[in-house]
Amino acid sequence: MQERHRVSLNAVRVFAIVARTGSLTAAGAELGVTSGAVSHQLKKLEDELGVSFFRRGNNTVSLTDMGRRFYEEVAPAIGLIERSADALYRDENEISVHATTSLALRWLIPSLDRFRVLCPKVRVRVETSSARGIPAIPDSDVGIRYFRTGEEAEGWELLARDLRRPVVSPVLLARGNHGREIAVADVPALQCCVGNWDWKLWCETFGIPPADLSFAHAFDTDDAALHACVAGLGMVLAPTILTARETKSGALMILPGHQPFETGTYRYRRCSESRAVRQFCAWMDTEMRNLE
Amino acid sequence: MQERHRVSLNAVRVFAIVARTGSLTAAGAELGVTSGAVSHQLKKLEDELGVSFFRRGNNTVSLTDMGRRFYEEVAPAIGLIERSADALYRDENEISVHATTSLALRWLIPSLDRFRVLCPKVRVRVETSSARGIPAIPDSDVGIRYFRTGEEAEGWELLARDLRRPVVSPVLLARGNHGREIAVADVPALQCCVGNWDWKLWCETFGIPPADLSFAHAFDTDDAALHACVAGLGMVLAPTILTARETKSGALMILPGHQPFETGTYRYRRCSESRAVRQFCAWMDTEMRNLE
DNA sequence: TTTCCTGCATAAATTTTCCTCAGCCTCCCT
DNA sequence: AGGGAGGCTGAGGAAAATTTATGCAGGAAA
Numbered sequence: 100m101q102e103r104h105r106v107s108l109n110a111v112r113v114f115a116i117v118a119r120t121g122s123l124t125a126a127g128a129e130l131g132v133t134s135g136a137v138s139h140q141l142k143k144l145e146d147e148l149g150v151s152f153f154r155r156g157n158n159t160v161s162l163t164d165m166g167r168r169f170y171e172e173v174a175p176a177i178g179l180i181e182r183s184a185d186a187l188y189r190d191e192n193e194i195s196v197h198a199t200t201s202l203a204l205r206w207l208i209p210s211l212d213r214f215r216v217l218c219p220k221v222r223v224r225v226e227t228s229s230a231r232g233i234p235a236i237p238d239s240d241v242g243i244r245y246f247r248t249g250e251e252a253e254g255w256e257l258l259a260r261d262l263r264r265p266v267v268s269p270v271l272l273a274r275g276n277h278g279r280e281i282a283v284a285d286v287p288a289l290q291c292c293v294g295n296w297d298w299k300l301w302c303e304t305f306g307i308p309p310a311d312l313s314f315a316h317a318f319d320t321d322d323a324a325l326h327a328c329v330a331g332l333g334m335v336l337a338p339t340i341l342t343a344r345e346t347k348s349g350a351l352m353i354l355p356g357h358q359p360f361e362t363g364t365y366r367y368r369r370c371s372e373s374r375a376v377r378q379f380c381a382w383m384d385t386e387m388r389n390l391e
Numbered sequence: 392m393q394e395r396h397r398v399s400l401n402a403v404r405v406f407a408i409v410a411r412t413g414s415l416t417a418a419g420a421e422l423g424v425t426s427g428a429v430s431h432q433l434k435k436l437e438d439e440l441g442v443s444f445f446r447r448g449n450n451t452v453s454l455t456d457m458g459r460r461f462y463e464e465v466a467p468a469i470g471l472i473e474r475s476a477d478a479l480y481r482d483e484n485e486i487s488v489h490a491t492t493s494l495a496l497r498w499l500i501p502s503l504d505r506f507r508v509l510c511p512k513v514r515v516r517v518e519t520s521s522a523r524g525i526p527a528i529p530d531s532d533v534g535i536r537y538f539r540t541g542e543e544a545e546g547w548e549l550l551a552r553d554l555r556r557p558v559v560s561p562v563l564l565a566r567g568n569h570g571r572e573i574a575v576a577d578v579p580a581l582q583c584c585v586g587n588w589d590w591k592l593w594c595e596t597f598g599i600p601p602a603d604l605s606f607a608h609a610f611d612t613d614d615a616a617l618h619a620c621v622a623g624l625g626m627v628l629a630p631t632i633l634t635a636r637e638t639k640s641g642a643l644m645i646l647p648g649h650q651p652f653e654t655g656t657y658r659y660r661r662c663s664e665s666r667a668v669r670q671f672c673a674w675m676d677t678e679m680r681n682l683e
Numbered sequence: 684t685t686t687c688c689t690g691c692a693t694a695a696a697t698t699t700t701c702c703t704c705a706g707c708c709t710c711c712c713t
Numbered sequence: 714a715g716g717g718a719g720g721c722t723g724a725g726g727a728a729a730a731t732t733t734a735t736g737c738a739g740g741a742a743a
Contacts, residue, residue, distance in 0.1 A: 108400035
């Protein structure tokens with residue numbers, strides 16, 4: 100192979116943009132550099148090749164025949180490479196995460212900014228679905244869902260244990276509390292899952308007669324129930340992980356004298372093995388470790 | 392158009408070469424840089440894109456699936472751009488010059504190194520033909536030929552006037568000179584063109600009877616005739632421009648008492664308007680000016 | 684096994700390249 | 714005529730590429 104003259108492909112790209120836009124200034128804007136930089140790049144390319152791609156009017160440039168020919172030859176190639184690299188980048192740095200609505204709204208989304216700081220390149224698309232137990236998560240790179248205690252969780256990594264305790268609005272707590280320990284019977288219980296499964300398990304665990312509970316409204320997501328709870332409609336058996344903000348700010352109080360108990364786990368599954376997915380899962384793990 | 396991540400196309404080229412050769416060292420050699428430079432470029436590209444193109448063994452690299460895919464996508468595009476630029480460069484910086492054998496051998500080729508110094512990028516291909524009066528010079532960027540005085544020279548630029556005078560080997564000059572002025576009749580005349588046109592014109596111009604001349608051998612080019620002349624076979628009516636070296640070194644002497652006279656002109660014609668051609672013609676002009 | 688050699692990765696230093704800035708010019712449009 | 718827009722250019726500083734030096738691991742040779 101002969102000694103060949105290797106032009107700067109970056110300069111060729113600059114040329115292509117100038118050729119397309121017909122202006123150094125516009126090309127500079129597109130590239131995020133000044134027109135002077137473009138002028139220099141172009142001049143260097145022309146000098147190296149020993150050709151003139153542009154006819155220089157005094158404050159305008161226009162393609163010469165040679166320039167047009169070269170542009171028509173190289174522009175598709177440049178475009179192909181850029182699209183190719185771009186697709187690669189997106190595939191690798193854009194992940195979709197599927198999570199239940201409540202977890203997404205109350206934990207994932209509020210935490211996501213810390214992930215962005217950690218991995219600024221990775222863009223996360225959050226997909227929510229309110230249905231708890233969707234077995235197959237379609238075309239998501241990461242799925243997060245809730246598992247009741249004892250439920251089969253083959254292939255799912257532990258994200259966090261779900262510890263629940265009754266929470267209630269401070270207003271309601273103050274109203275019901277007349278110098279004595281408040282009783283669960285004094286506060287309407289809000290349902291947030293089908294069949295009232297969580298309250299039943301709670302009664303069972305702590306030996307409380309289910310009849311003591313007075314059920315008020317029902318909601319299809321924890322998030323909705325918690326909104327109702329904040330509004331003073333009653334108490335919710337709330338996962339600690341979903342109420343960090345409210346208990347911290349005092350918008351919700353833990354019903355005194357009640358220990359958290361484990362009703363299940365949040366678990367995630369990788370459906371792809373890209374680096375971004377690994378980073379995201381690792382980040383979730385550290386987030387959870389920091390919560391403990 | 393969205394904010395897009397512009398990878399360095401030069402880095403992509405480096406990647407492509409590494410992918411093709413399968414070795415950083417080999418790629419470095421091909422690019423004329425060290426393997427360290429290649430390693431850096433590659434790493435930067437992978438980091439920017441957030442992907443791994445190569446599996447790193449400890450002293451070996453091999454393409455990952457993603458790397459192979461990317462290579463197959465971009466390699467043709469890279470190749471296209473390089474070939475395109477290369478062709479452009481050659482078209483623009485490689486010129487072919489057609490000249491008669493004698494002028495090429497005795498003036499153009501000896502002078503060409505000065506042109507190389509002036510325009511190192513331009514490569515000149517010299518094409519010679521012994522036939523004097525070829526009307527059309529096929530696919531040459533510059534044609535140079537001789538025009539007899541009075542010959543139609545439309546479209547041909549003047550390169551140099553052709554001044555001729557009889558020259559002879561000093562050996563022959565010394566042999567014939569016995570204390571008196573040497574006469575043209577004493578030296579055999581060598582013919583170097585069809586019909587002995589030059590000697591006839593010379594006789595006519597200076598009023599010398601053609602019968603005084605004793606013709607010896609004949610040659611089809613000035614160059615051959617001059618070789619014979621140097622060898623002492625006789626005198627040649629030689630263009631000054633073709634005998635600079637010999638008269639300077641003393642290998643040939645001008646026959647005493649004879650003035651140069653103009654028999655025609657050397658002229659050139661541009662058959663293409665590339666920059667290299669302009670540079671070459673300008674250089675020829677200055678060369679000729681310097682000779683005067 | 685031990686030793687050497689080759690190939691790659693990495694950090695620091697250096698060279699090269701690139702970009703910006705400021706000044707200047709010309710055209711074009713009020 | 715004046716001012717804005719667009720482009721050119723040179724200087725100087727910022728950023729990127731390259732080299733150099735070193736380390737490390739695998740394979741070949743002793």
